[in-house]
Amino acid sequence: MxxxxxxxxxxxxxxxxxxxxxxxxxxxxxxxxxxxxxxxxxxxxxxxxxxxxxxxxxxxxxxxxxxxxxxxxxxxxxxxxxxxxxxxxxxxxxxxxxxxxxxxxxxxxxxxxxxxxxxxxxxxxxxxxxxxxxxxxxxxxxxxxxxxxxxxxxxxxxxxxxxxxxxxxxxxVIYNEETSFKIGKGILLREGKDITIIAIGDMVSKALDARDILSKQGILAEVIDMHTIKPLDESIILDSVRKTGGVVTVEDHQVECGLGSAVSEFLGENYPIPIQRIGLRNTFAESGEYELLLKKYKMSVDDIISGCFKVVGRKKKKR
Amino acid sequence: MVDTINKNLVSFLEEKATELRINILKMIHAAQSGHPGGALSAAEIITTLYCHEMRINLDNQRDPDRDRFILSKGHACPVLYSVLAMKGFFPIEELATLRKINSRLQGHPDMKKTPGVDFTTGSLGNGLSIGIGMALMGKLDKKDFRVYVMLGCGELDEGIVWEAFMAGTKFKLDNLVVIIDYNKLQLDGDNDEVMPLEPIVDKLEAFNWNVIRTNGHDFNQIIKAFAKARETHNKPTVIVADTIKGKGVSFMENKVDWHGLAPDDEQLKIALEEIRGS
Amino acid sequence: MIDKTKELERWAQLLRYDVVRMISNAGSGHPGGCLSAADIITCLYFKEMNIRPEEPDWPDRDRFILSKGHACPVLYAALARRGVFPVKKLKTLRKAGSFLQGHPEIHTSGIDMTSGCLGQGLSVGAGMAVAAKIDRKFYRTYVMLGCGEMNEGQVWESVMCASHFKLDNLLAIVDYNRLQFDGSVDEVLSPGSMVKRWKGFNWNVIEIDGHNINEILPAFEKARNTKEVPTVIIANTIKGKGVSFMENDYLWHSLMDRDKLAEKCKQMKKDMENADSFYAKRLW
The missing domain is CATH 3.40.50.970 (Thiamin diphosphate (ThDP)-binding fold, Pyr/PP domains)
Incomplete structure (x- = not known):
């Protein structure tokens, strides 16, 4: 269809x-x-x-x-x-x-x-x-x-x-019709080892684009579509971060209280690791073309990539 | 049938209303919190609904064909709990647990906890919309149950009530009856001071409802109003029932302070004497 | 009076052109409800309201709230034509970085309040009118409502409250074009008798033809002379007025066909240039 x-x-x-x-x-x-x-x-x-x-x-x-x-x-x-x-x-x-x-x-x-x-x-x-x-x-x-x-x-x-x-x-459209979906179960879209990108909604395809570019620069990112943020799929997060040791969350929303918060809250209590949240930061957006707005408000593919670099850098320091 | 109301029926209802008032006061006294004024003003109407007008089924409390009642002015729930206990939805002794921890009788009506409560309420202004949802589904499923919603007059300040009045007209919900417990007092004072409602009948007619004005303490009038509502087709009915807040207890009548105040031992004694004596 | 009428009609026509031009340029927006409001907005900004284009925040200015915020292009056009900001800014409507947002924002020069979420403008207007009373100021507050908005309960909350506070310095104008997003008002949620409803809430009600300047101006005057109660003007209008294919078509609530609108825009420009030198130097 x-x-x-x-x-x-x-x-x-x-x-x-x-x-x-x-x-x-x-x-x-x-x-x-x-x-x-x-x-x-x-x-x-x-x-x-x-x-x-x-x-x-x-x-x-x-x-x-x-x-x-x-x-x-x-x-x-x-x-x-x-x-x-x-x-x-x-x-x-x-x-x-x-x-x-x-x-x-x-x-x-x-x-x-x-x-x-x-x-x-x-x-x-x-x-x-x-x-x-x-x-x-x-x-x-x-x-x-x-x-x-x-x-x-x-x-x-x-x-x-x-x-x-x-x-x-x-x-x-990023899925073929054979994919099965369950409420409360995230989807592991791409496997990786260096960092986990957890995205929701319209930002999932942006996360995939970011992953493609990152892989050319030597960073292999795992990408999860967290379509349900409540109840949160904790096991998919844990499985992934045990492997990658760092997370970037991406959402078309304020970074407060949304996906980034949900993931941070869970990891903060259970498995603290470096994390970077991509989303609006205490600001309203405005009228304009979607892609231009993403750039202006630091939610574009480039911003996801630089978020990933930040986390990878912090991972190294931690060691 | 409208003109000849059985005298026995009226005296039966009067007896029941007295019982309700006694239970309301005892409950609120036991809880030492609650809203007596608006519970007492609604006693005759609630009695008529549960003891005469509505079709309820004790054997199957969630019977899909039952009539529904929504107490939009949820803070008046002691009157509802009293009538539900009287009808046998739960033991009368349970009334003493009002507002206590682990009680099924919450400070405002809770459909998940209290048997016989058709919908959760307490946040003012919303009950009519909920009733419209039920009445619409009744029509959709070609069921003949009726939906009754009681609004407090202060609730009419809420815009959602007027949204709902518009929707009731649009969907021609003649299976829906709204009763406004028009005691003319709200928490901060009388309606005229806080937010005037007059000309209330003109307003409601301008929203194209069938409007019946009635004395909300006179069983003859209340019974007739419900009967007239049944005979009205293609539009919903609103009964504007003139009432007295705190009705039946002289020192509570028309006193805004008794909106949300519990009587002490002495006050309870006097109040019960007055109610039993009348 | 005749001359004044003629002049206002020309401004209204110019605003209609601006609206068509802006929306076809932006590629999105809500033309129907702009065109139905054009004559009233013209009368407000070119005659009725006391404003200082060079000092948009002048504390004693009359206030205007476009509660039906999606019709903002017509308001932006009026502000530009009064000189609050340059006419050439109109072409930035809905573009990233522009101060001409898809819905009005208080940060834009000449805009007295953010709007766009329907049903809230009259509450805000009542607040301004109350403030004027407290400060013993003489400015007046004007609120334009769409008829679809009257579905929102908040409108009735503010209607109740304005008469309670006797806000005779508040004027509500209902742009009664009888169409809302999903269809006619009667289909979606009938307003019944609009006049009866407002009267039931104790307002002074004046019903007029919202495209006739000789009815609009006297209604404003009557409202100004009415004391102790707020006034509402029920302005019977035609959605899309002035562009034949849009008139009374609810589908043109939003931009339906960009090419068709662009074509119309060119045509309008040509016709107006030929018609009157007044337009020739002002078209863009």
Whole structure:
């Protein structure tokens, strides 16, 4: 369905998968907040109008309605943008979705700076952190269209709430359709011995690019796609760092509270080693082209590479 | 049927409401914390719902076909716990454990802990949205259960309530009834001081709801209002129930200080005497 | 009055051109809601509001908040045309490093508040109006809302609060083009009778044709003369007004076809150059 290398916004894969699921399972219902054309939930609405509810520009209401619907036994998908679900409707998520542990799957587009041109109001760069601190929440960001499809399907079989973050803009397809995905299980994409790069979402393909360049410079990096940051796949991290002794984390998010924090917290308690986090550092981004923004905010392939060099250097000093 | 309400029914409900009030005060006294004012103002409405209006199933508490009730003003939960115990969802003695560690009776309603609670509430303004979710699913599954949501008047300050009013109209949820416990007091003072709601009926009508104004302590009127709501099709109904905060206990009535205050031994004694005497 | 009207109409037409030019240049943006607001924004910035283009932070200036922040190109155009910043900056819209962000930012000269997350502008405006009252200042606060935004509960929180605080120095304008992102307002979430709703919340309500300058200006005046209650102008408008293929088409909420827009832009430029010397020296 999705060809390796094609650039596809993961929101598109989400919309397609919803329809696929809708055909198989009549217990799936979808709520939308007047951006269905953009989140791609409208595709589901077109085929299943009776199971598609557009609540209007009212995300708090949307979230609480979803909780009520889930209490009636439905598998409920909530579509909107990441900023609105995680911030405007944050309390509804915490108190009425997570605390009662109902089956609401919050699938949100415009994660990170992927709505590049839209500017800060529409770029969610704190959402993973907010969601990660809520007890019982599962937090996911797939790296491409193939893994989006697999993880959205897995979400329907998962007991309890999920926050799944999608991209507005295209990201290259990096998986073939044979790869299998499990919520809470990272994917070892490339083996290496000198350093471990752990990436999430749209940054996974950037990590792969960085690895290619690094290998020409004599550094063999192991690359892990940590699509689920909560629950964190601790064993894949431990297995890798025991071999490499250093980590670079890469995320389209503030370095606080997201993937970098999750990995640092785990390693700090269990296996302290040099670590470098790539992501936004106490700053908002802005409007502009995606690649230019990555450069300006030090999240580009070059920045991943220099992060790796830093860690390798610190490893040597440690010895 | 609307016009001829059985006198026996009314006196039966009156008896039950008195029992509720007694239990509310005892519970809050035992916990030495809680919200008596808003629990007492809702006693007649809650009694009517659980002892007359709603279809509940004690043998199968989570019966998918049961009617649902959401106490959006979750802090008033002593009134809900009292009625649930009275109906047999859990032993009456358990009421004494309110707000104590390991109790099933949390400071605000918790669907995972307390039998008979249909949804967790306490953070104000959200109950109506949750009720809309349930009513929508009832329609989708072609079930005939009804959903009842009680809002406190202070909650109407929350924007999400108005989002929900809009959505209720859009989806024509005639299986949904909202009751506003309009006691005109909120934590910091009366509505008019904090955030005025009048003209409340005009507001609700402008959001295209079927609006019924009623005396929330008069069983005849409450029963009729619910019956009228049942007869209304294609739009949801909101019952604006004029009530008195702290109703039944003279020194609590219309006193904002009793929003969240527990009576001491002496106050409890006087209060119970007043309620039993009336 | 006739002359003033004519002049304002020309400015409005120029803003429409700027909007089309900016968005086709940026390759993304929201033309429909800019065009529906162009006449009102013109009347605000070229007649009604008391501002100093050379001193955008003047403490006594009137404030404007574009709560429907996605329509910012029309606001940027008005600010540039009033001389707050050079017109040539308009071509940097949505580019990295530009101060003309995809949604308005308070750091941009002439922008009084960040907006773009819908439904919040009126709350911010109420805060400014309260501050003016406390400081006994005479500046007024203007907030433009999109009709889709009225779905947000926060709007109703601020509607309630503004009448409670008797903010007669606050004017809300609803750009009532009846279309939102996913379709018509009636399909998505019906506003019912807009007038009845605002009246139910104790506001002074004025309904006008939002493209008729001779209705817009008197409405502003009436609002200024109304004491003790805030005023809302329900401005009936047409989304995409002035560009035939965009009018009343919700798909043009966002840029749908860049080439088509670029083509239109060229056409507009040609027509305007021929029509009036006023335009000839101002087009880019």
């Amino acid at each position: 999705y060809k390796l290398g094609d650039s596809i916004p993961t929101r598109n894969a989400y919309g397609d998968t919803l329809v696929e699921l809708g055909r198989k399972n009549d217990q799936i219902v979808v709520f939308e907040a007047d951006i269905g054309k953009s989140t791609r939930s409208a595709i589901f609405g077109k085929e299943f109008p009776e199971r598609y509810f557009n609540i209007g520009v009212a995300e708090q209401n949307e979230m609480a309605i979803a909780a009520g619907a889930a209490s009636c036994g439905k598998i409920v998908f909530v579509s909107t943008y990441a900023v609105f679900a995680s911030m405007r409707a944050c309390e509804q998520v915490r108190t009425f979705v997570a605390y009662p542990h109902v089956n609401v799957k919050i699938c949100v587009s415009h994660g990170g700076i992927t709505p590049a041109n839209d500017g800060v109001t529409h770029q969610a760069t704190e959402d993973l952190g907010i969601m990660r601190t809520i007890p019982g929440m599962t937090v996911i960001m797939p790296a491409d269209a193939v893994s989006t499809r697999e993880l959205v399907i897995a979400a329907t079989q998962w007991d309890g709430p999920i926050y799944l973050r999608l991209t507005r803009d295209g990201v290259p």
